Amino acid sequence: MTGNQNAHEQAPESRGPKHKKDMTRRRVVVAGAGAVAAVAAGGAVVATASADTSGSAKGGTAGSATASTGEECYRLTSETTEGPYYIDADKIRQDITEDKEGIPFTLRIKVIDSETCRPLKDAAVDIWHCDALGLYSGYESFSEGGGTAPTDAPSGTPTDAPSGAPTGEPPSGGGGGGGHEEPTSDTRYLRGTWKTDKKGFVTFRTVFPGWYRGRCVHVHTKVHVNGEWTDSGYEGGTTCHTGQFFFDEEAVLASAEVEPYSTSTTERTTLDEDTIYDGSGTQGGLLKLKYKKNDIAKGVTGTITVGVDPDATNTGTDV
Template structure:
């Protein structure tokens, strides 16, 4: 999707106490698991009324900083809900609700992007650059050996001060586009994706990238114009990641894992910082995971994730 910067409004914002560098994120209401063998209730996301009872004002949510886009974003216009393609891994259903951070009303017709690595830490479009590790034959040009630990040394050339790497974008090296997609929010501000539980790679905890675009136009070829009002990341708790690491192909990874508390992008604030609410059979995570979160955005703001945001921590190569 193409951001039409000329169409942005430059009029003074009215009655907004939020800064342009802030959004708010909070967990969606509980998801109910039922049945033997890890089957999740079919109506797990149906009770919108109960979930919305808390969304009556700004006091319901805390603010959290935007995060870096990372080097592996592709504006590919893959308008689809199922982004799995042929990738192996634990089935993951991700439900995102987007609301206006001032009014707490749902944002309809927003375009939501998500993208993440596969079970062995490889990103589509960048297979030769990704720092995943594990079983199987690595893609041509992939790093050899078993990398471990957090990257050290200076950020790559061009990275802004503060170490976010937000201004560094890599051009795609291949035509693969698995585990990437965009979908439109419904009248409740909700969008659901089918994917797999992400793996991990050197220097980062398990995460999913996201962008929210508003004020554009949906066309036959995708989503055009408007502004990117949020760029962020979603995170997984340690219990779920440890459980996933016992399941193939995750269990074949040779990459040392960075934990949630060690990560340099996650701000350690729980659901307010993008920590997903997860439901799965604790005895058999391989059956699948339901993840949910509510993201509050300022639709008048522009957050591309490439600006020099004051985010602690990691270089672009570890985003």
């Protein structure tokens, strides 16, 4: 259960056939026996009462709110597009790093019912994102990220320039973000699904995402409820939330000084320029980040409380 957006995902978010898989057909293959039997506690995560939902300006850093819990937890987290590179029925795991290089990143999410403020237990949470150079697993051929140019790149001006009008349909990969694309490879790094514990927490271990043309740095997520966890994985239920998590500019600029991020030749879109982030701070998916200011390479922890309506259906294919 889990895919990508490209410049890959530039707005407007439209391309290809809509991906509308019914959750009742959801079946996940578990990587090992009993993989879903135990879920680690998410650790200390910013609670809804203290999370910033006051609508931080684009590019700002989440601050602290003083409103009561009753007021704050009635704030639904923003719904966003699923993007073209979501892969359903994938990996049940908390560590989604595989062999990808990058700054260690721990993502701690708390999922609550936005109306009652109660934690959602046993919800299935997907996350997926690009690697340090903007590549999404399963869709490398569509990516417009990349690192240092190859040393054996051809040079000079071609003498046999093509002529005439092009024929046929343009390639389907590349831009947009609303229409689903079928995977073009078997890779599945930086994708995973895990279940929330009794307090609504779920924790993933991965690497700090990179960037690609047309989008700021982000992580995709989905929350599925009312399904059943079995020895084979997660089955049935509905998708009540599809969203994205965002990173403040200070952290992204710091990451850009560290290899392999520093080798990227791709123009970066800032948080303020992004067409998906709505500028509403935590409510819009802006993470609270913690790291050593002068040594981000040691690792980053991101936390957020996600308020959802468990009775709603939000697949992200019609946003």
